[in-house]
Amino acid sequence: MKHILTSLILILLSMNIAVAASGDADAGKAKAATCAACHGADGIGASDSFPNLAGQHADYIAKQLNAFKIGDRKDPLMAPMAAALSEQDMADLAAYFSALPRNGASSDSGSENTAGAANSAPVAYVPNPAAGKSLYELGDASRSIGACIGCHGSEGNSEVLIYPNLANQHPEYIAKQLMNFKHKDRVNYAMNQFAGAMTKDDIADMAAYFADPAAVANVVSRRVMPAAPVTAEVIAGKAKAATCAACHGADGNSPVALYPKLAGQSADYIVKQLQEFKTGTRKDPVMGPMAAALSEQDMLEIASYYAAQKIAVADSAGSEIGKKLYFGGNVKRKITACVACHGVNGKGMNKAGFPTIAGQNEAYLKAQLMKFKKGERNNDYNTMMQSVASKLSVSDIEELAKYMASMK
Ligand code: HEC
Ligand code: HEC
Ligand code: HEC
Ligand code: HEC
Secondary structure, three states: OHHHHHHHHHHHHHHHHHOOOOOOHHHHHHHHHHHHHHHOOOOOOOOOOOOOOOOOOHHHHHHHHHHHHHOOEOOOOHHHHHHOOOHHHHHHHHHHHHHOOOOOOOOOOOHHHHHHHHHOOOOOOOOOHHHHHHHHHHOEHHHOEOOOHHHHOHHHOOOOOOOOOOOOOOHHHHHHHHHHHHOOOEOOHHHHHHHHHOOHHHHHHHHHHHHOHHHOOOOHHHHOOOOOOOOHHHHHHHHHHHHHHHHHOOOOOOOOOOOOOOOOOOHHHHHHHHHHHHHOOOOOOOHHHHHHOOOHHHHHHHHHHHHOOOOOOOOOOOOHHHHHHHHHOEOOOOEOOOHHHHOOOOOOEHHHOEOOOOOOOHHHHHHHHHHHHHOOOOOOHHHHHHHHHOOOOHHHHHHHHHHHHHOO
16 A cells, blocks of 8 residues: 555655646747657657647656656657657647647558557457446555556646646557556556456456547446445444444444544554554644553454445535636646545545545535645645645635535
8 A cells, every 4th residue: 555655655755856847839839840750740649659748737748758758658669759858848849739629639540450459469358348347447445456546637638737637649659658567667656556357358448438428328337335334343342332322423433623534534544643643653632541441452443343434425516716726736736636546436545645635524625625724734744734724715715625525
């Protein structure tokens, strides 16, 4: 679990570097003449092995050019191309390509693409685009494969600038990059881990999905998590949680807005909070003594019980301003998008210690963000939340709390 955390931090750190340069699209257009042979005059790759650059995030393009130049990313065709570019060239080229329309897609897109991806597999395997979509949207926690949608966005339209768009990319290119990440021919901590856990068939499925995402039926039904198994811990936890019910509700849905809902919260996160209330790392006059009375085993059982309950989310209007900030952050003000850690559905990432915030009580969310902002709550690893919250205004916090409370 530390791996995912570390990789996210690395990604987030690299974000600040990436946003530094600013480019001129007109200057980039002239410089792009040498790229056209492979990436097309319109930024649409001339063949399946040449990635589309049209509409790709500028930050991402600049970062890749630099990686080719310094040898972090290896490719015999791109290395010499990038070696000749200055930082300003890279920024200009990135500005130019990112402004081109993305709808050109592959010139030979269609069912052939899917077949192509399948052909490269040693045994004839008929790729299943629905399985690809399912893996894309859900990941596979049992194999530590993160949900791709959390970083690359819905149908591959990434909302976070440093995560590449996969939409309208050649499926063959997507498959090739996943193989490169799998074999560490291309280095990125998070991607090496996820692709490393994917089989060749998973990769073929993923390519098949991107051959035509619109054609894949809704796999939302698969998103319904299987009912959490009722383990011995869950049963024992229910009895031990009786003392908590007055404030957190019998099923973890707190009736009082200032008390957090615990239903559906990740067990690891609950245990961490209880340990920290007990040691005083997280300070609260009410929870301190409650947690002091609990053993490690009590914490585990109570956490298992709450994690297995279903959160009740009240219907509410939410907030458009809050939503925008949640998904997009604010590059100018260096506010990292919340989606990067708390996920598209607000369900966090259990393994990395990112809590669920979807449907949490609005007043509680607001209070916690204020505490992080003022440094009154400082139990967050690497000051992740304090550094985000310190850049939020009080009205940002109000809108974000409204939006997160409405997420289902
Ligand atoms: C001779 C063909 C060729 C030329 C010319 C060329 N490229 Fe590339 N480019 C490639 C190939 C092949 C890849 C994919 C490398 C891989 O598989 O990792 C690539 C990858 C890239 C990527 C990474 C895209 C992604 O989605 O990760 C960027 C950015 C890029 N090229 C920009 C440029 C720019 C800018 C120019 C002109 C200055 C240029 N290329 C010229 C062949 C070329
Ligand atoms: C934690 C965030 C995160 C998750 C989750 C994630 N990716 Fe990535 N992905 C990245 C980053 C960052 C890069 C760019 C790496 C670099 O800078 O070279 C990337 C690059 C890629 C690329 C190469 C794109 C290109 O244009 O060259 C592909 C393909 C890809 N990811 C597919 C996936 C798939 C499939 C999944 C799910 C199994 C996934 N990713 C999950 C962050 C993520
Ligand atoms: C008298 C009311 C009260 C009782 C009883 C109570 N809590 Fe709490 N709990 C709170 C309050 C208030 C907070 C928010 C503290 C803060 O503002 O940081 C909280 C926070 C928490 C959190 C942190 C949640 C998060 O999202 O970060 C956990 C976990 C928790 N309580 C578990 C328990 C458990 C387990 C019990 C029973 C052993 C319990 N609580 C009993 C009032 C109570
Ligand atoms: C770099 C990752 C990261 C980013 C980006 C991030 N968070 Fe968090 N967030 C965390 C972690 C980790 C915690 C849990 C800290 C702990 O262990 O107590 C957390 C906790 C929280 C909590 C408290 C939850 C609870 O139950 O007490 C709220 C509210 C929250 N985040 C909101 C946000 C908002 C809003 C944004 C965007 C403006 C954001 N976060 C961005 C990592 C992140």
